[in-house]
Amino acid sequence: MSLNDALAKAKELGGLDVVLINENSDPPVAKIVDYSKFRYEKEKKAKELKKNSKATEIKEVKMSYKIDVHDYGVRIKNASKFISQGNRVKCTVMFKGREVQHDNLGFDLLNRMAEDMTKICIMEGKPKREGRNLSCILSPRPEVTKAVNDKKRADERAKKKNKNLEKEARMKKDDDDDNNDEIVGSMKNEDNDDNIDDDEDGDLGSLDDLLGDDGSDDLFN
Secondary structure (H helix, E strand, O other), X not given: OOHHHHHHHHHHOOOOEXXXXXXXXXXXXXXXXXXXXXXXXXXXXXXXXXXXXXXXXXXXXXXXXXXXXXXHHHHHHHHHHHHHOOOEEEEXXXXXXXXXXXXXXXXXXXXHHHXXXXXXXXXXXXXXXXXXXXXXXXXXXXXXXXXXXXXXXHHHHHHHHHHHHHHHHHHHHHHHHHHHHHHHHHHHHHHHHHHHHHHHHHHHXXXXXXXXXXXXXXXXX
16 A cells, blocks of 8 residues: 555544554555554553563672582572572682683583573573683573562552552541541530530529529519
8 A cells, every 4th residue: 555545544534643663674564543542552561561671680609610519509599599589690610720721610510500490590602701710691581580570560569559558548547537526626516505504594693692582573673
C-alpha cells in the first residue's frame, strides 16, 4: 500500500494516524492507529519494562588454584548466594610468581565451578586471562532471574497493601476522634443548659427570700 493510500484509509477509518513501525524493512512497515493511544501504550510498556528489570551487580569471588576443599565449598556457597539474588559473579583464580605456569589448573578450576552450579547459572563465554589471573563470568539462568523479579514484585504488592491498610486505619481513627469530639461537645452544651435552668431557679428563690411570702404577694396584687 502506498503512503497516499494509507493516509486515505486512515482518514476513512475516522481520522486515524499512519505510524511508521520499521523504516529499515523492505518495504517499510507502518500501522494505522490512534497516535495518542499508540504513544500511551508504548510509554506504558517502557515503564513496565523498566519497573520489572533489576539492575544487576557483578560480585567477585577470588581463589588460588591450590584452594582446599573447605575453602572451595565457601566460594561455591558465596557465588550461589550472589546468583540467587540475581547478580552476576566474576570468578577469579590468582597466580603468584611462577605459579602462572600452572594456568591449566586454573582453567580446570573455573570450569569445575561452572559445572557445580550449572543448575542456577551459565558461564558467559570461556575463562580468559587478565594479567597473571584467570577469570570468568557466571550469569543467573533465566528461571532464576524470573524468580527474583517475581519475588520483588510480590514484596512491592505486599508493601503497597500494608500501606493502604495503614492509611485506612488512620482515616478510621480520625473519624472516631471526630465523632468523640461531637459527643463531648453535645454533652457540654447539655450541661450548660442545665446550669442556666438552675441559675434561673436560684434567682427566683432569692427574690422570695428577700421579699418574703407576703411581700411578693403584695407586689403582684
